[in-house]
Amino acid sequence: MSAALDLGGASVLPDDVARALLIGRVWDVETGGPRVVAVQEDDVFDLQQLAGTVSELLERPDLAAAVRTAMTLPRWKTSEIVHASLTQDAARPHFLAPVDLQVIKACGVTFVDSMIERVIEERCGGDASRAAEMRELVGRALGGSISSIRPGSPAAAEAKKVLIAEGLWSQYLEVGIGPDPEVFTKAPVLSSVGLGAGIGIPAFSSWNNPEPELVLIAT
Incomplete structure (x- = not known):
């Protein structure tokens, strides 16, 4: 090649x-x-x-x-x-x-690591210096790793109660461990860009939370 x-x-x-x-x-x-x-x-x-x-x-x-x-x-x-x-x-x-x-639609659940980082970012208000502190707080609230929780299970429902009580519940967690899959519009017609094209990122942004995604076109 x-x-x-x-x-x-x-x-x-x-x-x-x-x-x-x-x-x-x-x-x-x-x-x-x-x-x-x-x-x-x-x-x-x-x-x-x-x-x-x-x-x-x-x-x-x-x-x-x-x-x-x-x-x-x-x-x-x-x-x-x-x-x-x-x-x-x-x-x-x-x-x-x-x-x-x-x-372009998105459907499914969020990767666990990315989901947790989104919650942390949301709670930190974009302040990356608070990330470690918030990550520890979320971990303590869950009593371990969220990666072992099956979405929609009784354990997931219990984890939701704990996180709500701690003021840590988020829409991202609803997607990740909730009972229902998420379907939403990712991007409107002709809004995606091609290989090497420039994208807009706010100049004040200092937080990077990349997330791998799979793309499927249904015909």
């Missing part, structure tokens, strides 16, 4: 890229608009003849077969598009977010 497809040792393409069917979007500088594409290792194929948007493409009943049939002559090189994306070179074709006219 080309070194240009590598981000500090972590490939921007999945490990099974040789057999995967990868769909995305590229900004086409020639037409001045987005193009739906398929990526196969270092080749990028224009799928505009199949669909003008990813949402339209995903509605096709013959999606996989149609995409594979359309992958004849590559129009771009993945390595070149990745480089343009990471250098934010708008004068060259670059990757956009792979979703377009779909509203």
Whole structure:
């Protein structure tokens, strides 16, 4: 695989890229608009003849077969598009977010470690210097690790009572150990950004709580 497809040792393409069917979007500088594409290792194929948007493409009943049939002559090189994306070179074709006219929803529960850190951040009011103190307080209130608690179980209900009594209950804990899964709108149409794109972070922010997430598009 080309070194240009590598981000500090972590490939921007999945490990099974040789057999995967990868769909995305590229900004086409020639037409001045987005193009739906398929990526196969270092080749990028224009799928505009199949669909003008990813949402339209995903509605096709013959999606996989149609995409594979359309992958004849590559129009771009993945390595070149990745480089343009990471250098934010708008004068060259670059990757956009792979979703377009779909509203992005989140569904499920929050990772335990992230959930606890969110509660701590909420209680600290953004003051990172109080994090250790608050983490210890939450741990004492629970009498151990929350990671062993099964969401929706009697033990979870008891933990909720304890945390409410200690003034530590949070909406994040309701998501993590409550009886019901959470479904909410993560982002509206056309609000997500692509590889290498800049994002806005408040200049006063000093707290970093990254959270891994899985993405699934239902068709």
